[in-house]
Amino acid sequence: MVVPIGELPPVGEVPPRMLAQVVRQDRFGDPRTAFQIEQVPVPEPAPDQVLVAVMAAGINYNNVWAARGIPIDVIGERQRKGEPWDFHVGGSDASGIVYAVGEAVRGVAVGDHVVVHPGWWDATDPWVLAGNDPMVAPSAKIWGYNTNFGSFGQFCVVQAHQVMPKAPRLTWEQAAAPTLVGTTAYRMLHGWPGHTVEAGDVVLIWGGSGGLGVQAIQLVRAAGAIPVAVVSDEARGAYCLKYGAKGYVNRKDFSHWGVPPHWTDVAGQRGWSKQARRFRDAVAEVVGERRGPRLVFEHPGEATIPTSVFVCAPGGMVVICAGTTGYSATVDLRYQWVFQKRLQGSHGTNDEQAYAYNDLVRQGVVDPALGEVLPFEEIGRAHWEMGEGVEVFGNRVALVGAPREGLGSGTVTEGTNE
Structure with missing residues (x-):
């Protein structure tokens, strides 16, 4: 039995399965049918990873491509590299609560309220170890597009360096709105x-x-x-x-x-x-x-x-x-x-750029520019509209663990039994 959308188990209690908006290869095409809600396993974090309960998830154009299966089949690409999953849980923006951390993680604790930046790379990549920009490394990926278990599930798995503190003044949906586009813009302008x-x-x-x-x-x-x-x-x-x-x-x-x-x-x-x-x-x-x-x-x-x-x-x-x-x-x-x-x-963000951008959000210099807030069930529709050029002002966000809009900016986190 999985927890319904809009609810979460007590902080730190990780269920074996979750609900997610899932893309499969035999559904590639129209995002309205490519995305379907399924039960999937909750991913287990590796030693350098963090498991986050997703309160809200941002909608970005990269998962229009993932749903269509072009220009690459993200599922097939990962399977060719030995990954076992025959599905894709996308989503490259998240606000949420840390539920578990890998044994090598420092500076991130269960219960932290966080946002996630989309830069993902192998810490043992020689390019990265040499001190070069990790987003130019051979191992560089965009989390929630090139990687599985992004923010379109009740739980997502991220590398610890991607986790940044959520601005306390922002609601869950506001916090989930800007990070991918904001960090991308920051790199384009300052990188x-x-x-x-x-x-x-x-x-x-x-x-x-x-x-x-x-x-x-x-x-x-x-x-x-x-x-x-x-x-x-x-x-x-x-x-x-x-x-x-x-x-x-x-x-x-x-x-x-x-x-x-x-x-x-x-x-x-x-x-x-x-x-x-x-x-x-x-x-x-x-x-x-x-x-x-x-x-x-x-x-x-x-x-x-x-x-x-x-x-x-x-x-x-x-x-x-x-x-x-x-x-x-x-x-x-x-x-x-x-x-x-x-x-x-320009592609993605490195840590320096992401943290600098997040500081501007936390200081109130940059507004998330939240546009449309939609229910979890309409993630496919939102991607179809984006792909068809149906524009909204600002950013689209789907509620996941948050039961309604307006939560997350205080000390009590409703919907989590906290």
Whole structure:
């Protein structure tokens, strides 16, 4: 007999089985049917791992890919490396309570209220042992996407270094909302020497009203720089202003998205360039002076990369962490070599970046920007909407152990028999 969703056993008492939103290979495709609630074993933490009872779980685009089985089959990849599980429990954002710790874990105790960052790597990896950035290591993974037993179950298993203190002022759902997108944004903006965001920089932020974009706006503003959002309507623009954007550009005022005409199509190239210049001028109008963004914060990918490279200032950088419109992008290399622009990939977070971001949340400098809160049963629907481009303001979160919204910010944790 498993504990129902919205309840948990007494802190420290770990049941043998749990309920989880499970993806299996024979259901790959539409997230609404790929995700199904099943009973699965509660994972046992390894010596360097922590078992967390999930109170709330954030929804992110990576598990749209996991549910579809593209671009990789995450279950098959793990089985080829010897893992026994024939299912995937995703989820890369969690707030919760520590229920068990491995024998080698120090500094984390049963009963701690925590959030989890998504960077996962092998501590014995030679690259990591040499002191290099662990998110570039051969063993680096995104927890809850490349790994099993993420936050879409009543319990999740994480490496001890991923565990960070939850901001006491936040509810469970608020705390679960921002960490993956926030730490991703922090790395994109602060992780690349010579191109980190600096005071006075103009930073163009695609999808400004979404979970990733709102975190980027706040981080850019906190650095003393100038965030300019790209949105799809005026209401989303107003939402970005609320979180500190200098202004916004409505992408629907332009028609040149996607792969540009081939370089041999002179007339087509001329038409595309005219639209791209209009877009560049719209950004300059927001800033109040004619200079391109030193940083372009990218994640749509295929539809927008050509424009991002075009509008980026000479010597500037386009930094990208995803491809939500597709990942087969085209770049006009003339703008790369003539104006010496940089196209930088960014993935996940390391501990230093994650802890720095979490400190800003705990200090109240960065708001989680909680958008939609949904029941556990609707995790599949939420991923389908995300995959179809149905946007919400801010971040989506599903309640798991929390029986209702508004809990977790006091000293009593309802729903846990604490």
